[in-house]
Amino acid sequence: MSQNCTKAPKPTKKVYFCDGAVRGKIVTLLKQHYELIFTDENPDYIFYSCMGFEHIHYDGVRIFATGENVRADFNFCDYAIGYDYIHFEDRYLRYPLYLHYESDMQKAMNKHLHITPETIGSKTRFCTFVVSNGKADETRTQFFDFLNQYKHIHSGGQYKNNIGTPVADKHTFLQEGKFNIAFENSSTNGYTTEKLIQAFAAHTIPIYWGDKRVSLPLDVAGGG
Template sequence: MNKRVLNMRILDWWNEDNEVNFYSNALIQLLQQKYDVAYSNTPDFILCGPFGYKHLEYDCVRIFYTGENVRPDFNLVDYAISFDYAVFEDRHLHAPLIFFNTYRSKELQNTLKSRIHLSKYKTKFCGFVASNGYMTEMRDNFFEALCAYKNVDSGGKWKNNIGTSVDDKIEWLKSYKFNICFENGSYPGYLTEKLFDAFMSGCVPIYWGDTSLRCGIDKECNETSNKDSKKDISPEVCTSNFFTRNYKYDENLDSNAMGGGGEYGIFDTRIPNIPPYLFDYKINPKAFINAHEFPTFKDLIDEIKRIDDNDKAFRDMLNEPIFLDDFDPQEFYSQRVFHFLDYIVSQGPTCAKRIGRGSYLQRKENVMKTCPYNIDSSITPKFMHYCMKHRNFIENIRKISEFPRDIIRIMRGK
């Protein structure tokens, strides 16, 4: 029996738009199990990422997929696969890229299940690997604060202090007890490979980013179950306010100081109010150090010191399972993503359309099509790296440019 042909294209993605990258894409390979997927200049369906707006040039079904900390715009796309715990008609699927597209080999899966054997390699304190320093003040400030306790080796391009950049992050980290694995931003559900690279290396992760990892975790017993999250609870019950405050730390929270800095940096200890039925998994809180459980840098570093000085506490963390209820993320999300995509394409290009139509929406699309990001998507990351490299100089120029304005304000004040 001949497979149905799907004419598709991938645009605004992490890699270049060409046939080689198209056919090696994990989402395309999933669809090829059932369909004859063809790279096409006249696609009926588009997979689009967050790196531009070229997908707006095609009047077809648009499926947004992100590995970045951005929200899908359903005014511009028909469907989305993202980090968000959100229900929006039949148009959205929560599926972190990390579980679907990265750790798929049996060897890696086995390492995630058992890490205690890696403890024999632990001869160093803490490793840190980052290549991007753009808008990462929380991560940078905590790195400096922890270095005040013990030197942290930085093997990435950013803040490198070992003389060379490491080629194999996971292998390099195997000699370290701890790993600073801060995301480049914080948001409920935003979970990337950083936490799992630390697990894979047998490190105790020092994690900051996804605030939803504390949802449904009983602080007293520090245990929960994925099964607990499957209760059929109405969304209306859980959305009266987005965040639930951790009452113990209320007096320490200051929205103006949430970014923190130095030893007295402040972490966001609020717990997102997400309906329990939206959770597919729970990560064991005993397996890692969650920065969002500590109000300040000092409190977090005190906990790191405690584990660093107590070999039993360190080994106990390595013995803990990563997921509660023996969750298999690769199997679960491979099936879920396939069924979501199959549901979309099986409707055909006409019935699968979901974007609204109207003069305002059309004007919005026209504006986005003229965005400089859409003209050359390589300009933005290059410009960002340039600004990161010379940010002190740029900041000084900005201050100098404001000097005449400040003088005028002073004179007017007098």
């Protein structure tokens, strides 16, 4: 005897992202469990970061979700998603920014098949640099200026742009360089963004500075 098996409807939740909150894979994961309504009218969950103060006007569950080198204030937020190596019962999830770049992660996993002396030697540019934030740690700018004295670096971001206009396709641009300056905005243990992953995904050799605990291959589970 057959029985009709119907799935119970997912509960509906109202969510709102503001103040630079990372969306990334968060929305995908939430949709597995809830029917989502994206609204700023009495949201159940407010995802926020450090780029504003809009979140203080809401009374729902506050979740700090950032890709910046800023730590959560657990006196204010209910939960947090970040880069720090900390444990705080069920209130914190370590999920560094690079893990949200799923497509780049998949390409980076196969870097050993493509980063070879032959492929690197065939590239048309010595080194690439794609940066928009000119207010990061001065180490990054100092290194760019120093290496650029040795050999021309093609800078395709908004900061120190020397190719005429910011690049529309970062992946293709990175592919053209033998090396890529993949410096983070600042250096803190655990703070690993998309920069290193995107360099490997483009099959270029990253010149990296930032997270002193970063290891390769990167831990896809978020452990560092």
